[in-house]
Amino acid sequence: MRLLLDLGNTRLKWALREGAGWHAQGAVGWNEDVVLALHDVWRHLPVPSDVFGASVVDAGREAQVAAVVSACFGHDTEWLRTPAEACGVRNAYPEPGRLGVDRFLAMVAAHADDPVSCVLAGVGTALTLDALTADGRHLGGLIAPGPQLMQQSLLGATSRVQVERPGQVLEAADNTPDAVASGCWQAAAALIERFVSHMSSPLGGAPLLILGGGDAEALLPLLTPPARLSSDSVLRGLAVWSDAHSPLAPAL
Missing domain, CATH: 3.30.420.40 (ATPase, nucleotide binding domain)
Known part of the structure; x- marks a missing residue:
C-alpha cells in the first residue's frame, strides 16, 4: 500500500492506494485542525509501504503534514517537485x-x-x-x-x-x-x-x-x-508517477 497526499490551496486530500484502486481516502480543510484530524483518521489505517506528496502550499504546512506521517506510520514523505518531463508528459515551462x-x-x-x-x-x-x-x-x-x-x-x-x-x-x-x-x-x-x-x-x-x-x-x-x-486528478497523477519511480509498485 502507498499513501498519496495532495496539498491544495483549500484542503488536503489523501488516498491509501492498494493495487490499482483506493483502499481508503479522505480530505481535511486548512481551516480545520489538520494535525488532529489526520491523527484521528490515519491511526485506523494499515501502515503504507511508502508516502508520496504533491504540494502547492508553504513549506510550513508541508512540514506539519510530514510530521503527522512520521508519527503515524514511521515514514518520511517524498515530495514531488515539478520535473521537466515524466510519465510521457513534457513540461512547457523553461x-x-x-x-x-x-x-x-x-x-x-x-x-x-x-x-x-x-x-x-x-x-x-x-x-x-x-x-x-x-x-x-x-x-x-x-x-x-x-x-x-x-x-x-x-x-x-x-x-x-x-x-x-x-x-x-x-x-x-x-x-x-x-x-x-x-x-x-x-x-x-x-x-x-x-x-x-x-x-x-x-x-x-x-x-x-x-x-x-x-x-x-x-x-x-x-x-x-x-x-x-x-x-482526484492530482492523486491519480501522483499514483502514476510513484509507480514509475518505484520498481516494487504495481502497474496501473
Whole structure:
C-alpha cells in the first residue's frame, strides 16, 4: 500500500492506494485542525509501504503534514517537485519548477487515462488551463482567479457592491447578488471556451475538455463545448508517477 497526499490551496486530500484502486481516502480543510484530524483518521489505517506528496502550499504546512506521517506510520514523505518531463508528459515551462505540481500531475493523469489532445481546466481557488497534445507535449496555459475567488475579490475591493445572499447564475440579472455570481461564473466559463477555441488549431482539432477541481461540477453546465469531469486528478497523477519511480509498485 502507498499513501498519496495532495496539498491544495483549500484542503488536503489523501488516498491509501492498494493495487490499482483506493483502499481508503479522505480530505481535511486548512481551516480545520489538520494535525488532529489526520491523527484521528490515519491511526485506523494499515501502515503504507511508502508516502508520496504533491504540494502547492508553504513549506510550513508541508512540514506539519510530514510530521503527522512520521508519527503515524514511521515514514518520511517524498515530495514531488515539478520535473521537466515524466510519465510521457513534457513540461512547457523553461523553468520546470515554476509550473504548479498539481497542473503537471493532472496532465499525467489525463495522458495515462487516454493519450489524446486535450485542454485541462482546474476550477478551484485558482482557475488553471493547460493544453496537452496527444504525444504528451504541454503547450502552456493560463491562470486566473476561480469564480468564487473572483466574487470575494470584487466584494472586498468595492464599497457599494454588497450582497445579502448567495447569487444565482443567470444570463442577465436584475439584482446585485445574482449579477455578481453570474458575472464571475460566466467569466470563468468564457475564459475556458476562449482557450479551447484558440488552442484547437495547435492541438490538431477540437481537443477533449477535462474539468477538475472543487468547482468543476458547478461550472460544467455553463460551458458550450462538451466536457468530461475528472475527480482526484492530482492523486491519480501522483499514483502514476510513484509507480514509475518505484520498481516494487504495481502497474496501473
